[in-house]
Amino acid sequence: VARLLLIGAGLIGASFALAARRAGLFASIVAYDVDAAVADRALRVGAVDEIAPAIATATQTADAVLIAVPPSQIVPSVVAVVQARADRDAVLFDVGSVKAPVLSGLTAALGRLPARFVPCHPMAGAAVAGPEGADPALFEGRTVFLTPTSATDRAAIAQVGDYWSGCGARVRIVEAELHDRAVAATSHLPHLVAAAFAARFASDEGRALLDFAGPGFRDFTRIAGSDPALWRDILTANGDGVVAELDGLLRRLTALRDELASTAVAAELESTLREGRRARQAFSVGGGDEPGGRG
Amino acid sequence: VARLLLIGAGLIGASFALAARRAGLFASIVAYDVDAAVADRALRVGAVDEIAPAIATATQTADAVLIAVPPSQIVPSVVAVVQARADRDAVLFDVGSVKAPVLSGLTAALGRLPARFVPCHPMAGAAVAGPEGADPALFEGRTVFLTPTSATDRAAIAQVGDYWSGCGARVRIVEAELHDRAVAATSHLPHLVAAAFAARFASDEGRALLDFAGPGFRDFTRIAGSDPALWRDILTANGDGVVAELDGLLRRLTALRDELASTAVAAELESTLREGRRARQAFSVGGGDEPGGRG
Numbered sequence A, B: 001v002a003r004l005l006l007i008g009a010g011l012i013g014a015s016f017a018l019a020a021r022r023a024g025l026f027a028s029i030v031a032y033d034v035d036a037a038v039a040d041r042a043l044r045v046g047a048v049d050e051i052a053p054a055i056a057t058a059t060q061t062a063d064a065v066l067i068a069v070p071p072s073q074i075v076p077s078v079v080a081v082v083q084a085r086a087d088r089d090a091v092l093f094d095v096g097s098v099k100a101p102v103l104s105g106l107t108a109a110l111g112r113l114p115a116r117f118v119p120c121h122p123m124a125g126a127a128v129a130g131p132e133g134a135d136p137a138l139f140e141g142r143t144v145f146l147t148p149t150s151a152t153d154r155a156a157i158a159q160v161g162d163y164w165s166g167c168g169a170r171v172r173i174v175e176a177e178l179h180d181r182a183v184a185a186t187s188h189l190p191h192l193v194a195a196a197f198a199a200r201f202a203s204d205e206g207r208a209l210l211d212f213a214g215p216g217f218r219d220f221t222r223i224a225g226s227d228p229a230l231w232r233d234i235l236t237a238n239g240d241g242v243v244a245e246l247d248g249l250l251r252r253l254t255a256l257r258d259e260l261a262s263t264a265v266a267a268e269l270e271s272t273l274r275e276g277r278r279a280r281q282a283f284s285v286g287g288g289d290e291p292g293g294r295g
Helices: A011-023 A036-044 A055-061 A071-084 A100-110 A154-166 A176-199 A204-212 A215-225 A228-237 A239-261 A267-287 B011-023 B036-044 B055-061 B071-084 B100-110 B154-166 B176-199 B204-212 B215-225 B228-237 B239-261 B267-287
Strands: A003-007 A028-032 A064-067 A091-094 A120-122 A143-146 A170-173 B003-007 B028-032 B064-067 B091-094 B120-122 B143-146 B170-173
Touching: A003 A011, A003 A055, A003 A071, A011 A028, A011 A036, A011 A154, A028 A036, A028 A055, A055 A071, A064 A071, A071 A091, A071 A100, A071 A228, A091 A154, A100 A176, A120 A154, A143 A154, A154 A170, A176 A215, A176 A228, A176 A239, A176 B176, A176 B204, A176 B215, A176 B239, A176 B267, A204 B176, A204 B267, A215 B176, A215 B215, A215 B267, A228 A239, A228 B267, A239 A267, A239 B176, A239 B239, A267 B176, A267 B204, A267 B215, A267 B228, B003 B011, B003 B055, B011 B028, B011 B036, B011 B154, B028 B036, B028 B055, B055 B071, B064 B071, B071 B091, B071 B100, B071 B228, B091 B154, B100 B176, B120 B154, B143 B154, B154 B170, B176 B215, B176 B228, B176 B239, B228 B239, B239 B267
Parallel strands: A003 A028, A003 A064, A064 A091, A143 A170, B003 B028, B003 B064, B064 B091, B143 B170
Antiparallel strands: A120 A143, B120 B143
């Protein structure tokens, strides 16, 4: 007779609710969203059973609380839950893309990390934001990173891991700092670069050039279509990691720029193209997609 | 009883041969490749009818000559054809990704532009290089840019345009300088950036981070899997245009870097993310694919 409280009924939260429902993980699911219309829509698409008017009351009867809100709202939401139910033992988990700032923010706000809060990051998303885009299969075959600390309750980690496995995901436990550095390199920097690249085509002069764009442009800029408010939040939260990776990229691009602007033999260019292809092929082995093309 | 001489029997040349054969554009197709094994393989996959041992002799009997070689080899190839058959009126066309340097290179080498040489750039490619990847449908629905000058013979332009239309492509005539600037922005810069980005993951330390890479990484780096030798050639040939676009991107990225490294409100970041999405959506309308995702 477990009961889930879902705080934040957008794409990720509503998808978890649908997947959990299909897997029979909870007897009932109640949703709270700061935007009442979003909670209503999650109810209408059948992701949740009822709507909670406030966190404080709903949390009293919940056995598990999923905090599926933008990065900047995670710490205040966890604090609100913890303060409303200091004596009960529900498990708490989130879905934020950046983990270390959540841990330090909670320690600063509460004086300690709540033992039964399990930090999570599911590597999943979809083109349509909001509960309308919710998909019970969103986490199937995808990795969910858990970044507990030594203060995190072992039973809570196992419980939350079982939730994600029940949704079809692969669970991996890593340190929060390693996680944040890794996603800065593999996910956050590409989002920043794709946006900065695509922004050049927002002017009338730039838009005229889109007639010359092909499939290479399409794939390279796909992530520039992501939600700007969410990504401002993510990039700001992981600012140090993103800046460190960006500095490396700026160094490599500047060296290539100077070589292209000179009459030098394109040695740096050729070795970068070869290294880039080698790394891409190493990824493809795991990723199972086809590389290359002239675009 | 038209006869096509194909110089360069790789992916693009062999695909044109297959498409032309299917459309019945030529009575026979003969191939020359500086690498005899490549010409052999084009013969084996059924793209061509015979192999020419040398350009000079094969060009005497050809009504059309397609020069499908890497950018740095286009001018020498056209010069070889023109010098071997000064008095005959075959049409010549190429498939290089950069056009203005071909025009200036030919003018420098021959003292004039050959009137029946029609510069072309088909916006098509595939993951598998060489004649094995050849596909008669490669140009269907794709744009082929023609960049003739005032010195180019009108009948030759019409003839070559008909060839590409026969292969299912849309033909667009543009100025070479505009073409080169536009593809520097939409195609060549993304290839350079994707390679420089992916090269960071070629080390052992970098490769370990690929466990954290998802679909956003996959799409952003797809073009980093392209042929390094071909792309060194393309990027070097269009060096000025690529450097101009790269300078703009470096400026935008440096401004974002400084904002992320400071405690400033992320105003530049948010407006870049919004502009990037707006431009991406403008492209999507034409491109017909789905944007976004959290990746």
